[in-house]
Structures are given as structure tokens and as C-alpha cells.
Amino acid sequence: MDPIHQFQIKNLLTFGHIGGAEIAFTNSALYMLIALAVIVALTIGATTSRALVPGRLQSVAEMSYEFIADTLRSSAGSEGMKFFPLVFSLFMFILVVNMIGLIPYTFTVTSHIIITASLALLVFTIVIAYGFWKNGLHFFKLFAPSGIPIILMPLIILIEVMSFLSRPLSHSLRLFANMLAGHITLKVFAGFITMLGAFGFFGWLGALVPFALVVAVTALEFLVAFLQAYVFAILTCIYLNDAIHPGH
Amino acid sequence: MADKKQADDARDRKDRDQPSAEEAALSARLRDLGKQLGRHHSDGPSDSEPGQRPTTDASAMARGFRLSTELVAGVLVGAGIGWLLDRWLGTTPLGMLVFLLLGFVAGVLNVMRVAGVVRTNTLDPPDKRQ
Numbered sequence: 606m607d608p609i610h611q612f613q614i615k616n617l618l619t620f621g622h623i624g625g626a627e628i629a630f631t632n633s634a635l636y637m638l639i640a641l642a643v644i645v646a647l648t649i650g651a652t653t654s655r656a657l658v659p660g661r662l663q664s665v666a667e668m669s670y671e672f673i674a675d676t677l678r679s680s681a682g683s684e685g686m687k688f689f690p691l692v693f694s695l696f697m698f699i700l701v702v703n704m705i706g707l708i709p710y711t712f713t714v715t716s717h718i719i720i721t722a723s724l725a726l727l728v729f730t731i732v733i734a735y736g737f738w739k740n741g742l743h744f745f746k747l748f749a750p751s752g753i754p755i756i757l758m759p760l761i762i763l764i765e766v767m768s769f770l771s772r773p774l775s776h777s778l779r780l781f782a783n784m785l786a787g788h789i790t791l792k793v794f795a796g797f798i799t800m801l802g803a804f805g806f807f808g809w810l811g812a813l814v815p816f817a818l819v820v821a822v823t824a825l826e827f828l829v830a831f832l833q834a835y836v837f838a839i840l841t842c843i844y845l846n847d848a849i850h851p852g853h
Numbered sequence: 854m855a856d857k858k859q860a861d862d863a864r865d866r867k868d869r870d871q872p873s874a875e876e877a878a879l880s881a882r883l884r885d886l887g888k889q890l891g892r893h894h895s896d897g898p899s900d901s902e903p904g905q906r907p908t909t910d911a912s913a914m915a916r917g918f919r920l921s922t923e924l925v926a927g928v929l930v931g932a933g934i935g936w937l938l939d940r941w942l943g944t945t946p947l948g949m950l951v952f953l954l955l956g957f958v959a960g961v962l963n964v965m966r967v968a969g970v971v972r973t974n975t976l977d978p979p980d981k982r983q
Contacts (some may be wrong), residue, residue, distance in 0.1 A: 654936045679889070682882045767930050767952075767959035775926030775963070779918060828914075850879075 608792035612716050612785070633720070636712045637661045640701040648697070669697065674811065676839055681846040688845050691731065695724060696838035703830035707823070713788055715833075718781040725777035728841050736848035747851040776840055780833050787826045916967060923963035931956010 616629035647669075651662035659667055673693045677685050699715060706713025714720055736744040748765040749758065797815035801808040935952030939945050967973040 679886075682879075684878065684948075723880075764955060764959050764962060767934065767956055768927065770964050771923070771926040771930040771956075771959060771963060774929055775919075775922040778926060779922040782922070783918070832914055832918060836918050839912075839915060840919070 608789045608796065610660065611712070611788060611792060614717075632712050633714050633717065636705060638716050640698060640705055640714070643701050643705070652730060663727060669693075673838060676835075677842050680839060680842040684849050685842065685845055688731075689763055691728075692838050692841050692845075695728070695841055696834050699724070699780065699837050700831060703834060704827075706784065706788070707826055709831060715780055716784040718777060721777040721781040722773070723774040723835035724780075724837070728776065728844060729773040732844045734846040735845075736851060744848070744851050747847055752841065772844060776837070780837055783829055783833050787822070787829055790821060791822055791826065794822060801805045816817055919967045920964055923967055924960040927958075927960020928953065928956045929961050933957065 615632045617632060617635060618630040620628045620630070622628065647662065648666050651660075651666045654660065654663065656663060670693070673696055674686070674689060677689055677692050681688070702714045706712055706716070725762045736747070740790065748762050749766070750761065753761050765797065798819070800813045801812040801815070802812075861960065931952045931954070934956070935949035938948035938952065942948065962971065
């Protein structure tokens, strides 16, 4: 009945120890591998037939490609398309991992902040590295909006830098918090059903209310699972756009 | 021999032309964006295509989700920087006070940018750059 229990990391296979830390194959890693298998099956397996009129799975694969390509092109321009593999991988990984997590008795990989923070920091590092590589010191113009009086400049730059630093934090927190909160909500409402059931017939009758809520929240969670993957992808596009065209 | 030199010259010229080619690509992109915007405006409200509705709803909800954490992230970053500065410089209450406030300002700025109240500084008029 513990709503936090579902997020526990369990070691499935211990490889050894490095500096006192255990190196193990965990349930989290297992679900990441499952997600990878699903994505590979969808993108490679479904498109091997190369039908001109796509079948169901092939059209899902094509739709996901076009969806991300359109998102990327509209927010980072056609120049941003060189980052398509990154954005597509991030979107598909988060989407599939979120969806798998909604199946009862499974583990949600994105409900651990270390995963979402790693993904967000990956994007953050790429934006900084590519921004400096492409624009050199011109990249700093991102922190200095034009048309600001000189006296205000230090303060504005400080605020802009902090706003920039808050990006990986909000990027990772949003996905992590939504998945964690959603799964805890589901578990708590589901727990109410059995608790009320202990009171006999009228208890079961009353349990219809939390049951209806669980059904509704499950539907909502499917929407959130998709939307969070979409938000993560679109924010990646927006941040990449800053690296490609800063301060113009 | 002469041909090779000519070819090299042509390549050099092409290399020099790179920025303007980039500019051309940029202006093409802007034109494309303008066309897209025009299309959106023309059939925006009376949009009855079945495939079009979910995307607009999704992007609106996506913006809502973005709003929820931007402010918190700004404040947290401010608090973090303040705490670290205090630890390194030994200015115990000052760093936290100043940077928590600055972080709050940055968070509000983030929220206003997401909401579209303030323009992002990457969208300055392009003619100012030259």
C-alpha cells in the first residue's frame, strides 16, 4: 500500500563494485532496454517492407517522424534539422518509457530525477558546445539583449544568465515531477478502493467514487505521458534554436 | 593547371560567399515562416480539419505545463547560487538574499517569456545586427 514502493530500484544482476559503489543491472535499466527494443521494432521493424501505401505500424513510424520533423523545422528552422536524430531519440525514448510505465506492475524510468536530469544536461551541454563552436563569442549575445541602457546592463546580464541556468532544472523537473506525481496519485486513489472495501457492502458502494477517479486519472496520465515527451522535445528545439541563431 | 587554379578560385569565392548563402537560407526560412503564419491566421478560428485540432490543443497544454516549473526553477537556481557564494566567500546572509531575489526575477522573466508577454531576445529585429 506504500505509494512510493513502485519507484524502488532493484538490482537484478550485480556485475561488481567500483570504488565502493555497486555496478548492477537494475530494473530501471531493464525497462530502458525494453523501451529501446520497442522503438527499434517500431522504427526499423515496421519500415522494412517500405510499402508505398503504409500499413498500420509503418504509418505510425512515419507519423512520428513527420511530427518531430515538423516541430523541429518550425521552431529551429531547416538548419536545426541536423539535430533531428537527437530530438527524435529523446522524444521516442521519453514517450515509450512513459507509456510502458502506465502498464500496471511496470517501472517508470522517468520518475527518477537522475534520468531526466541526465537528458536535460545532455541537451544543455550540446546547446552550449554547439553555440560556442558555431558562433564563437557571439554566443554571449544571448545574455545581452539589445537596446538596454548601459547602467542596467550588469543587472540584466546577471538575470539573463540565471534564466539560462534555470533551463536544465525546469527541463528535468517538469518531466520528473509530472511522472512521479501522476503515479503516486494513481496509487493513492487505488489504495482508497481497498480501504473502503474493508467496510463491507456500503464501503464497496462508496469505493465506486475513487474507482471512477482512478479510471479518469489513468486516461489523464496517458495524455500527460505524451504531452511531457512533446514538451521535452519542443523545449529541446527551442534551446537548440538559441544555439543556432543567438541574438539576431 | 590553369583549370585547377580557376577551380580553386571558384571554391575560394564560394567560401567567401558562405555568409551570404546563410543569410539567403535565413531569409528563405523567414519567408517560409511568414507564409505559415499567414496560413495559420487565415484558417485559424474556423479550423474544422479533423487532424488539425489535437496539435493546437497539445501545444496550448504544452505551454501550460511549461509555465508550471519555470518560476520554481528560477528561484531554485537563485537560491543555489546564493548558497554556494555564501559558502565560498563567507558572506552568509547577503548572497542568499540578493540571489534569491534575482532568481525570482529570472523566474518571472521565464514565465513571461513562455506566456509571450516579453519577447525573447533572440527575436530582435534582424536589421539591427549589421
